[in-house]
Amino acid sequence: MNHRDDFPIFKNRPELIYFDNGATAQRPQSVLDAEQKFYTTYNSNIHRGPNFLAEEATIAYEDARRKVADFLGAHHKHEIIFTRNATEAINLVARTFGETLQAQDVILLSKLEHHSNIVPWLQLAERKDLEIKYMGLSTDWRVRFDPALFDERVKLVAITGMSNVLGTITDLKPIIKAAHAVGAKVLVDAAQLAVHEPINVHDLDADFLVVTGHKIYGPTGIGVLYGKEGLLNSMPPFLGGGDMISAVFADRFIPAALPSKYEAGTPNIAGAIGLGAAIDYMTKLGFKNIQKSEHELGTYLLKQLQSLSFVKIVGPETMDHRGSVVSFTVDGVHPHDVADGLSSKGICIRAGFHCAQPLMDHLKLSGTARMSLNFYNTKEEIDKGISTLEEIYKYFNK
Ligand SMILES: Cc1ncc(COP(=O)(O)O)c(C=O)c1O
Known part of the structure; x- marks a missing residue:
């Protein structure tokens, strides 16, 4: 699958890996x-002015919500709340659902x-005054499902x-089932998953699920919280202000219905519309094609990394139960020197803790280098990465 030309950055920087x-x-x-069409042809605030431009913008914004609902398999589009990113979506749940928890809950x-x-x-x-507990790591590098951890607390x-x-x-699924059996709710962080695998919140029976726009080809500054209708209705609002109310009096307010209840103030209208376009783009490519391509690239990368005696893959060595994100x-x-060496040859990777310090502590690692591939990467790029890793290793081990 070669859709590299769909991405202007690769035309503007032909050498970029x-x-x-x-x-x-x-x-x-x-x-x-x-996004540009919104700003240049129907830029307006939404849900407010009774004028044709506001109407056009509102329709496009709400249409994007419908696309996200379909993308995630949500039954209702009002179960989709636009946020700034996945982080804000998780914080929203912590500040609303979280406030209903009692001391000693887990x-x-x-x-x-x-x-x-x-x-x-x-x-x-x-x-x-809650308690936090952790599920461990299984021998195949996945979350270890330990039924003993699931109780009424x-x-x-x-x-x-x-x-x-x-x-x-x-x-x-087994984790969600075990959680529901003891009356617990489940939030799925799908920030990484959503670009690699189709998601169906109903099939999963997830109570909350979060996605971040910029990792699924959408703009930055837009994210999504999916929540089951009943739960979202039962929780208190998050931020206060315009749009999230149905009435305000001097001494009280009545929150708006879903989804506005959780979208205070002017939202990222262009971002939501851009996210809708990103979902259209992925839908047009088709997950089957995206996955086939990433599976091939991931398999090739793992094989090439394994051929280097001085490289240790941190994670599974085959593509079973994994996506094309590879740490080593x-x-x-030092991982930062690996990233610097690759960067000097025009190759961008990530190195360090990857915002997962407890995992690094558990693995007793001070960091890893990470190559994460999407369908537009190529085997030739991987070859260049591998030969550069050989040079870096030689340079540091002279
Ligand atoms: C697994 C996971 N969760 C959450 C996030 C946070 O995403 P954002 O920074 O867009 O809120 C990330 C970002 O790297 C992530 O990889």
Whole structure:
């Protein structure tokens, strides 16, 4: 599958080798066009002015919400709340659903979580005197499902769908089932998963699920919280201000109905419209094609890395239960030096803790280098990455 030409950055920088898709994906022209069209032909605030321009903008914004609902398999479009990113979506749940929890309740996380799915819960635990517990790491580098951890004290399980460090994909269904059996709700962090695997919130029976726009070819500054209708209706509002109210009096207010209840103030209208265009783009390519291409590239990358005696892959060595996000270490070379060496040859990777310090502590690592591939990467790029790794290793181990 070669859709590289859809991405202007590769035309503007023909030498660029971009292996940092786990941090943010590149944007196709259609996403840029959708945002520009909004600003240049129907820019207006939404849900407010009774005029034709506001109406056009509102229709486009709400149409984007419909696209997200379809993309995630949500039954109702009002179960989709636009946020700034995945981080804000998780914080929204912590500040609303979280406020209903009582002292000594347990929140169950996993050792594989990104800081975005740890820190809001640590903050909440401090405010409400809760206990945080962790599911460990299985021998196949996935979240270890330990039924013994699920009891009546557990009120929320917040868990990643795909590790941003190891690339492994969580077997979510047994965990969600076990959580529901003890009356706990489940939040799925799909920030990494959503670009690699189709998601259906109903099939999963997830209570909350978060996505970030910029990792699925959409703009920055736009994210999504999916929540089951009943839950979203039962929780208090998040931020206060315009749009999230149906009436305001001098001494009280009545919150708006979903989804406005959780979208205070002027939202990122262009961002939502751009995200809708990104979903259109992915839908047109088709997940089957995207996955086939990433599976091939991931398999090739893993094989090439394994051929280097001085490289250790941190994660599974085959593409079973994993996406094309690959962490590794290089003997005698700090991950930051690996990234610097590759960068000097025009190759972008990520190095360090990857916002997952508890996982690094668990693995007793001071960091990894990470190559994360999307479908537009090529085997030739991987070859250049591998030969540059050989040069870097030789340079540091003279
Ligand atoms: C697994 C995971 N969760 C959450 C996030 C946070 O995403 P954002 O910074 O867009 O809120 C990231 C970003 O790298 C991630 O990889």
